[in-house]
Amino acid sequence: MKRRLFLSAALACLSGVLPRWSSAASQPLSRVRPGAPGWPSRVDWEGLRALVKDRLIAVASPITPCIGSTDRSRTAAVFARLRNPYYLGDEAGLTQALGWVDAWTSRPSVYAVAAETAADVATAVNFARAHRLRLVVKGGGHSYHGASSAADSLLIWTRRLNAITVHDAFVAQDCSTPQTAVSIGAGALWGQAYDTVARGAGRYVQGGGCLTVGVAGLVQGGGFGPFSKTYGLAAASLIEVQIVTADGEIRIANACTNADLFWAIKGGGGGSFGVVTRLTLRTHDFPAFFGGVFATIKASSAEAFRRLIDRTVSFYAEALFNPQWGEQINFRPGHELGIAMVFQGLEQMQAEELWRPFFDWVKASPQHYAFAQEPAILAAPARDFWSPAFLKSLPGLVMEDDRAGAPEGNLFWASNREEAGQVFHGYQSRWLSASLLAGDRQSPLAEALFRASRHWNISLHFNKGLAGAPSEAIAAARDTAMNPQVLDAFALAISGAARPPAYPGVPGYEPDVATARREAEAVKKAMQELRELAPEAGSYVSESDFFEEHWQKAFWGNNYDRLLQVKNRYDPDGLFVVHHGVGSEVWSADGFTRSD
Known part of the structure; x- marks a missing residue:
């Protein structure tokens, strides 16, 4: 045989x-x-x-x-x-x-x-x-x-599988409407995709913020990037996908053929429905400028820090809660607030004017606040934003692949060096409803953020909530498998703890289990402060707690039953099993034994 x-x-x-x-x-x-x-x-x-x-x-x-x-x-x-x-x-x-x-x-x-x-x-x-x-x-x-x-x-x-091809008028199989698009192999990375589309078509494709994240996994998880508040989810820009399902068939899925599978792939999580081999995504016009705002503010006391958080929340609601602004503000133990925001469609002078009232408020109280990192605001032509030559011209922003013979364009954010090979100790996320920005709810939100920061770092990722985005981005996201809470969320709150590379059994490099458990508990306590403020808040599948108890509801809300139906149709025997993926509840933790 x-x-x-x-x-x-x-x-x-x-x-x-x-x-x-x-x-x-x-x-x-x-x-x-x-x-x-x-x-x-x-x-x-x-x-x-x-x-x-x-x-x-x-x-x-x-x-x-x-x-x-x-x-x-x-x-x-x-x-x-x-x-x-x-x-x-x-x-x-x-x-x-x-x-x-x-x-x-x-x-x-x-x-x-x-x-x-x-x-x-x-x-x-x-x-x-x-x-x-x-x-x-x-x-x-x-x-x-x-x-x-x-x-x-x-x-x-x-x-x-890393080929990237731009299209002036792509027509999905069995559909009729041509669209500007890019087809990207599942193994391509977002840094490569951004640069290729900008150079080849003078356009932008919505993807992830990390240059080394894979295209396919990010889209299947929903997909947020720095400018999601403008362009929406990466999954919502998906036009067509080539996927190999559990029966070994190479299928095309889009809005006109295998539409149920297409919907599930858009946010239903990677590794559950098949092996994606190629994705075709809608491309977008560039604005004139992309830019960023960076600063670190140190408060002299807990009371001063509480006032700073309150002012930050109100400033965001008044000036930044719109499609032009994304990325994050971090609230840290030690009375420290870190700002790492991005913007689109503004000139540098306009961004400076917008932020001046906030920074002037800080400077007006030198007895309470000091800049650990002085404010830096910069803008650049949007078409150059992902160019390796431009990124390397900005001191300290990126690092290069240091292996002999590495391609010149192999860049990664300098901050990613601390994340490469990391071991997680704890990680949790929760979407926060835009209703928390209403006037009478801003103070409770600020208080919850303050209390959370007493336990561990907590950050608000404003680009990972679509409230405030254009109506077309909201509509496109509604037609994905993502938890519908993302439509009403102004931000995704994240608290996480990780340490440099470590591995069991390696002398001098073993994980510090006792420290890990202490930090995991601190993350849990920090996020609990926000859970009490928003007890029904869901979580982002790609950035979530490994131990999420009610993960079906947290990740997908009322979309889970429909996702399970698609799973059972295309993979009835469960060939594709990932931790807390659709249909994984009937499998053992290691994915080897089915329990039903």
Whole structure:
């Protein structure tokens, strides 16, 4: 039988015909591990290798040799490389975060298919289904919950699916309306996409804020970027998607064909409905300028800090609650307020005038407030904003991929160096309704933010709530699978704690479990202050608590039942399982055993 399987695979490879593996529906609904009965033989794996043209690779994590090692210099060199997000992305055995204490640890798959075509992906899906393998998908690898990591699994690695093509008049399959658009491979990163679309079409595509985040994962999670208050969700700009479903079919989904699947992909979470291989997104006209405002203010006392928060909330409601402003303000223990806002459509002088009353208010009380970072306001032509040459011209803003021979455009925000390879201790988010900005509710909001800051850092990400956005952005977001609360939220409140790269069993680099648990408790207490203010607030699936108890409601609200129907139609046996993904409630935590 194994010989026949190998021969059929080889013949199919030569003829270009993709084989149809037998369905696993008659098999027990559990996955097999290496060494267990049913695990593919060497002949089976070689058959897969032939089909995917030697794109099957044995996966090994660079960290594994460090476990228990006394070679400190080698270990130090490995962990230094983990601070480079491009290195993490280019290693099949690594993920952008190394884990979450008491939740998950990044562990390599046994094999990976380094897919270069949708047919490669379909072959891997068919093989996993036929052999009852645990299947995971990695594009950018930025999942906070470890969705692109599972021991004893087969990995579909989409990094090489990174082609980007701009269109002047794209017409989705079976539709009729042409649109300016860009088609992007699932393995492409947002920094590449922004620059290519700006240079190739002089236009903007709505994506994520981090240059190294993968395009496909962000869109499937809904997708916020710095300018979402103007352009809406990345998922809402999706026109068409190519996806391989659990039956091995390469499907096109858009508003005119497979419309139910198309809707689910727009915010239903990555890794649950199939393997996305290509996305086509609507592009937008650039405004004249993009810009930013940065400052750090230190208050002399708790009372002064409480007044500063109150003034910040009222200033946001009066001057910034509109489509022109996004990003965040951070409230920290130690009476410190950090401002890192972005804007679009304003000249630098206009932004300076807008912020002058707030900064003058701070300067008027030097006995209470001081600038730990003096205000900096800058604006630049929007078309240049994502250009590597422009970004490198701004001191301290970005860092370069420091590996020998790395592409010149491999840039990442300098702040991301502290996030690369991090281990999470705690992380929670909650959407805050725009009703909290009403005059009589501003003071309770400010008080809740103050109390939260007594426990841990808490930040308001204004671009991750669509209240105040243009009506067309709201309408487009309403036609996604996202929790409808995002439509009425003025911001997403986030509190999180993480530390530099660490890994169990590596001498000198093991996670500090006691510290992690203390910080996780502090995050919980900080967010509890906002839960009491907004007890029914939902959470953003891509930036959320691993331990979210009522995750179906928190992530998707009343859209969850419809998402589950789509899941059961396209993946009835649960080939695609991720932590707290649609349909995962019937699977064990490791994704290997079905309980129903």
